[in-house]
Amino acid sequence: MKRKLLPLLALLLFGCATGPTFFSESYLAGMAAREFSTLKENMPVSSDPAGTAMVNRVSLRIAEAIGSEMPDAKWEFVLFEDESANAFAMPGGKIAVFTGLLKYVESDDELAAVVGHEIAHVQLHHANQRMSAEVLRAIGGVVAAVGTKDMESDDRNKILAAYGVGTQVGIILPYSRGHESEADRIGLMIAARAGYDPRAAIRFWEKMGVANPRSTPEFLSTHPSSSTRIRELEKAMLDALRVYEANR
Numbered sequence: 001m002k003r004k005l006l007p008l009l010a011l012l013l014f015g016c017a018t019g020p021t022f023f024s025e026s027y028l029a030g031m032a033a034r035e036f037s038t039l040k041e042n043m044p045v046s047s048d049p050a051g052t053a054m055v056n057r058v059s060l061r062i063a064e065a066i067g068s069e070m071p072d073a074k075w076e077f078v079l080f081e082d083e084s085a086n087a088f089a090m091p092g093g094k095i096a097v098f099t100g101l102l103k104y105v106e107s108d109d110e111l112a113a114v115v116g117h118e119i120a121h122v123q124l125h126h127a128n129q130r131m132s133a134e135v136l137r138a139i140g141g142v143v144a145a146v147g148t149k150d151m152e153s154d155d156r157n158k159i160l161a162a163y164g165v166g167t168q169v170g171i172i173l174p175y176s177r178g179h180e181s182e183a184d185r186i187g188l189m190i191a192a193r194a195g196y197d198p199r200a201a202i203r204f205w206e207k208m209g210v211a212n213p214r215s216t217p218e219f220l221s222t223h224p225s226s227s228t229r230i231r232e233l234e235k236a237m238l239d240a241l242r243v244y245e246a247n248r
Protein backbone atom coordinates (compact mmCIF):
# COMPACT_ATOMS: atom_id res chain seq x y z
CA MET A 1 0.00 0.00 0.00
CA LYS A 2 2.80 2.33 0.85
CA ARG A 3 4.32 1.97 -2.59
CA LYS A 4 1.10 3.07 -4.24
CA LEU A 5 0.87 6.18 -2.15
CA LEU A 6 4.33 7.53 -2.72
CA PRO A 7 3.82 9.13 -6.16
CA LEU A 8 1.05 11.28 -4.81
CA LEU A 9 3.21 12.33 -1.91
CA ALA A 10 5.98 13.25 -4.31
CA LEU A 11 3.50 15.32 -6.28
CA LEU A 12 2.45 17.13 -3.15
CA LEU A 13 6.03 17.83 -2.21
CA PHE A 14 7.44 18.86 -5.56
CA GLY A 15 4.44 19.71 -7.70
CA CYS A 16 4.05 23.12 -6.18
CA ALA A 17 6.87 25.60 -5.92
CA THR A 18 5.50 27.21 -2.81
CA GLY A 19 4.73 24.03 -0.90
CA PRO A 20 1.55 22.06 -0.23
CA THR A 21 -1.21 23.31 2.02
CA PHE A 22 -3.42 20.86 3.93
CA PHE A 23 -5.50 23.17 6.08
CA SER A 24 -8.59 25.04 5.00
CA GLU A 25 -8.33 28.79 5.39
CA SER A 26 -11.44 28.93 7.57
CA TYR A 27 -9.95 26.34 9.90
CA LEU A 28 -6.74 28.35 10.21
CA ALA A 29 -8.67 31.57 10.75
CA GLY A 30 -10.65 29.96 13.58
CA MET A 31 -7.50 28.65 15.19
CA ALA A 32 -5.81 32.04 14.85
CA ALA A 33 -8.80 33.82 16.39
CA ARG A 34 -8.68 31.56 19.45
CA GLU A 35 -4.95 32.01 19.85
CA PHE A 36 -5.23 35.76 19.43
CA SER A 37 -7.82 35.85 22.25
CA THR A 38 -5.53 33.80 24.47
CA LEU A 39 -2.68 36.17 23.70
CA LYS A 40 -4.80 39.17 24.68
CA GLU A 41 -5.62 37.49 27.98
CA ASN A 42 -1.99 36.74 28.73
CA MET A 43 -0.10 39.72 27.39
CA PRO A 44 -0.76 43.32 28.41
CA VAL A 45 -2.30 45.50 25.74
CA SER A 46 -0.55 48.87 25.49
CA SER A 47 -2.16 51.90 27.09
CA ASP A 48 -0.13 54.30 24.93
CA PRO A 49 -2.79 56.28 23.05
CA ALA A 50 -0.50 57.64 20.31
CA GLY A 51 1.06 54.24 19.56
CA THR A 52 -2.33 52.51 19.59
CA ALA A 53 -3.79 55.13 17.27
CA MET A 54 -0.86 54.72 14.88
CA VAL A 55 -1.21 50.93 14.75
CA ASN A 56 -4.97 51.22 14.19
CA ARG A 57 -4.64 53.94 11.55
CA VAL A 58 -2.02 52.15 9.46
CA SER A 59 -3.51 48.66 9.82
CA LEU A 60 -7.00 49.89 8.92
CA ARG A 61 -5.77 51.59 5.76
CA ILE A 62 -3.95 48.43 4.72
CA ALA A 63 -6.98 46.28 5.55
CA GLU A 64 -9.15 48.56 3.40
CA ALA A 65 -6.69 48.40 0.52
CA ILE A 66 -6.63 44.59 0.40
CA GLY A 67 -10.05 43.93 1.95
CA SER A 68 -11.60 42.57 -1.24
CA GLU A 69 -8.94 39.84 -1.32
CA MET A 70 -9.71 38.80 2.26
CA PRO A 71 -13.51 39.10 2.37
CA ASP A 72 -13.89 36.75 5.34
CA ALA A 73 -11.31 38.49 7.52
CA LYS A 74 -12.40 39.61 10.96
CA TRP A 75 -9.80 42.35 11.25
CA GLU A 76 -8.30 43.12 14.61
CA PHE A 77 -5.28 45.31 15.36
CA VAL A 78 -3.59 45.26 18.77
CA LEU A 79 -0.53 47.03 20.17
CA PHE A 80 0.92 44.79 22.86
CA GLU A 81 3.10 46.06 25.68
CA ASP A 82 6.28 44.09 25.12
CA GLU A 83 9.92 45.08 24.81
CA SER A 84 10.75 42.86 21.86
CA ALA A 85 10.92 44.56 18.45
CA ASN A 86 8.38 42.33 16.82
CA ALA A 87 5.10 42.13 14.95
CA PHE A 88 3.06 39.41 13.32
CA ALA A 89 -0.18 38.77 11.47
CA MET A 90 -2.39 35.72 11.60
CA PRO A 91 -4.80 34.14 9.14
CA GLY A 92 -8.22 35.77 9.41
CA GLY A 93 -6.83 39.30 9.75
CA LYS A 94 -5.28 39.51 13.20
CA ILE A 95 -2.39 41.97 13.40
CA ALA A 96 -0.17 42.34 16.45
CA VAL A 97 2.55 44.96 16.95
CA PHE A 98 4.76 45.10 20.03
CA THR A 99 5.70 48.41 21.68
CA GLY A 100 9.37 47.43 21.37
CA LEU A 101 9.03 47.71 17.61
CA LEU A 102 7.54 51.21 17.67
CA LYS A 103 10.83 52.55 19.07
CA TYR A 104 12.29 52.01 15.61
CA VAL A 105 9.27 53.32 13.71
CA GLU A 106 9.46 56.99 12.78
CA SER A 107 6.50 57.36 10.42
CA ASP A 108 3.27 55.75 9.28
CA ASP A 109 5.09 54.78 6.09
CA GLU A 110 7.62 52.76 8.09
CA LEU A 111 4.95 51.01 10.14
CA ALA A 112 3.15 50.23 6.89
CA ALA A 113 6.32 48.45 5.72
CA VAL A 114 6.10 46.14 8.74
CA VAL A 115 2.35 45.55 8.64
CA GLY A 116 2.50 45.08 4.86
CA HIS A 117 5.22 42.45 5.29
CA GLU A 118 3.26 40.60 7.99
CA ILE A 119 -0.04 40.60 6.15
CA ALA A 120 1.80 39.44 3.01
CA HIS A 121 2.71 36.26 4.91
CA VAL A 122 -1.02 35.73 5.49
CA GLN A 123 -2.04 36.47 1.90
CA LEU A 124 0.63 34.11 0.60
CA HIS A 125 -0.59 31.29 2.91
CA HIS A 126 2.83 30.93 4.49
CA ALA A 127 1.50 29.70 7.85
CA ASN A 128 -0.52 27.04 6.04
CA GLN A 129 2.57 25.95 4.11
CA ARG A 130 4.76 25.85 7.20
CA MET A 131 2.19 23.90 9.19
CA SER A 132 1.61 21.53 6.31
CA ALA A 133 5.35 20.94 6.09
CA GLU A 134 5.20 20.11 9.80
CA VAL A 135 2.46 17.58 9.12
CA LEU A 136 4.70 15.82 6.66
CA ARG A 137 7.61 15.92 9.02
CA ALA A 138 5.68 14.87 12.10
CA ILE A 139 3.84 11.88 10.75
CA GLY A 140 5.86 10.91 7.76
CA GLY A 141 3.63 12.61 5.27
CA VAL A 142 1.84 9.63 3.83
CA VAL A 143 -0.85 9.27 6.45
CA ALA A 144 -1.76 12.92 6.47
CA ALA A 145 -1.48 13.60 2.78
CA VAL A 146 -3.08 10.52 1.36
CA GLY A 147 -4.82 8.54 4.09
CA THR A 148 -7.29 11.34 4.65
CA LYS A 149 -7.60 12.67 1.13
CA ASP A 150 -11.19 11.56 0.54
CA MET A 151 -12.53 13.11 3.70
CA GLU A 152 -14.30 16.40 4.04
CA SER A 153 -11.77 19.09 4.72
CA ASP A 154 -13.12 19.71 8.25
CA ASP A 155 -12.67 16.04 9.17
CA ARG A 156 -9.18 16.07 7.73
CA ASN A 157 -8.37 19.17 9.73
CA LYS A 158 -9.56 17.46 12.91
CA ILE A 159 -7.37 14.46 12.25
CA LEU A 160 -4.35 16.58 11.50
CA ALA A 161 -5.00 18.58 14.65
CA ALA A 162 -5.23 15.36 16.64
CA TYR A 163 -1.69 14.58 15.57
CA GLY A 164 -0.59 17.68 17.39
CA VAL A 165 -0.21 19.81 14.33
CA GLY A 166 -1.54 23.30 14.48
CA THR A 167 -0.67 24.11 18.02
CA GLN A 168 0.30 27.58 19.10
CA VAL A 169 3.82 26.88 17.90
CA GLY A 170 2.46 25.76 14.56
CA ILE A 171 0.73 28.94 13.67
CA ILE A 172 3.71 31.21 14.25
CA LEU A 173 6.48 28.91 13.12
CA PRO A 174 9.48 30.77 11.77
CA TYR A 175 9.21 31.36 8.05
CA SER A 176 11.83 30.24 5.59
CA ARG A 177 14.13 32.63 3.76
CA GLY A 178 12.07 32.16 0.64
CA HIS A 179 8.94 33.16 2.52
CA GLU A 180 10.69 36.20 3.97
CA SER A 181 11.85 37.43 0.56
CA GLU A 182 8.38 36.88 -0.87
CA ALA A 183 6.74 38.73 2.03
CA ASP A 184 9.17 41.63 1.57
CA ARG A 185 8.30 41.96 -2.09
CA ILE A 186 4.52 41.57 -1.72
CA GLY A 187 4.52 43.63 1.48
CA LEU A 188 6.07 46.51 -0.43
CA MET A 189 3.19 46.40 -2.92
CA ILE A 190 0.57 46.14 -0.17
CA ALA A 191 1.93 49.25 1.57
CA ALA A 192 2.03 51.10 -1.74
CA ARG A 193 -1.55 50.11 -2.57
CA ALA A 194 -2.61 51.54 0.79
CA GLY A 195 -0.94 54.83 -0.21
CA TYR A 196 2.20 54.50 1.90
CA ASP A 197 5.60 55.39 0.50
CA PRO A 198 7.33 52.06 -0.21
CA ARG A 199 10.78 53.70 0.07
CA ALA A 200 10.20 53.77 3.84
CA ALA A 201 10.68 49.99 3.85
CA ILE A 202 14.34 50.38 2.91
CA ARG A 203 14.91 53.02 5.60
CA PHE A 204 13.21 50.84 8.18
CA TRP A 205 14.92 47.53 7.38
CA GLU A 206 18.30 49.29 7.28
CA LYS A 207 17.61 50.69 10.72
CA MET A 208 16.56 47.28 12.05
CA GLY A 209 19.63 45.64 10.59
CA VAL A 210 21.91 48.11 12.34
CA ALA A 211 20.00 48.41 15.59
CA ASN A 212 19.36 44.73 16.15
CA PRO A 213 22.26 42.68 14.84
CA ARG A 214 21.67 40.00 17.46
CA SER A 215 17.95 40.05 18.06
CA THR A 216 15.65 37.80 16.09
CA PRO A 217 12.24 39.32 15.64
CA GLU A 218 9.94 37.45 13.25
CA PHE A 219 11.13 39.24 10.15
CA LEU A 220 14.85 38.97 10.86
CA SER A 221 14.96 35.41 12.15
CA THR A 222 15.62 33.58 8.93
CA HIS A 223 16.14 36.36 6.47
CA PRO A 224 19.27 36.72 4.39
CA SER A 225 21.67 39.45 5.39
CA SER A 226 20.37 42.97 5.62
CA SER A 227 22.26 44.04 2.48
CA THR A 228 20.72 41.22 0.42
CA ARG A 229 17.31 42.20 1.68
CA ILE A 230 17.85 45.85 0.74
CA ARG A 231 19.07 44.88 -2.73
CA GLU A 232 15.95 42.81 -3.31
CA LEU A 233 13.71 45.61 -2.11
CA GLU A 234 15.45 48.06 -4.42
CA LYS A 235 14.80 45.75 -7.35
CA ALA A 236 11.06 45.77 -6.61
CA MET A 237 10.94 49.49 -5.85
CA LEU A 238 10.18 50.87 -9.31
CA ASP A 239 6.97 48.81 -9.56
CA ALA A 240 6.02 49.69 -5.99
CA LEU A 241 6.54 53.40 -6.63
CA ARG A 242 4.19 53.24 -9.63
CA VAL A 243 1.52 51.69 -7.44
CA TYR A 244 2.18 54.27 -4.73
CA GLU A 245 1.82 57.18 -7.17
CA ALA A 246 -1.52 55.78 -8.30
CA ASN A 247 -2.84 55.38 -4.76
CA ARG A 248 -1.42 58.23 -2.70
Ligand SMILES: [Zn+2]
Pocket residue numbers: 117118121175179180183218219
Ligand atom coordinates in the same frame (compact mmCIF):
# COMPACT_ATOMS: atom_id res chain seq x y z
ZN1 LIG B 1 8.40 37.72 7.80
